[in-house]
Amino acid sequence: MKQRIYIDTSVFGGYFDEEFAKHTISLFDRLKSNEFTLLFSTVTQDELENAPEKIKDFVKGIKTNSTEFIDTTDEAVELATEYVAEKVVGQTSFADCLHIALATINRADFLVSWNFKHIVNVQRIRGYNSINIKNGYKQLEIRSPREFEKYEAD
16 A cells, blocks of 8 residues: 655745755655655645745646545644644644644655754654644654655665
């Protein structure tokens, strides 16, 4: 069974960022080859509405046979609210919490992000996962696209 990965908005922008492009392009190449199932949420879709046109066009052009669309639910809002209430992050990072909650509830194998301040951060990951476990969910693997680089045998 293919692994299911939830990609937050930062990864789409990373495709066009000199610092992040190499690893982001590699990840999207793997998605286009249907190596993973892409989880795409309404939160990501809403955030992309304010993105530059080149990012919107890129997202529209992504062709994958393996995409699951995820709606925001009351359960996700409650879990995201708990992340904030437990001070994993502040209220201004609520959208980031929704990404984490949606990936958790929908049993993503990985959440992929370039957001090192609020998401791909050891202390934050421990906080999110302690709340996930307390609420009966499994731990969420949170990684950057760099960790999905495929290396050929030397």
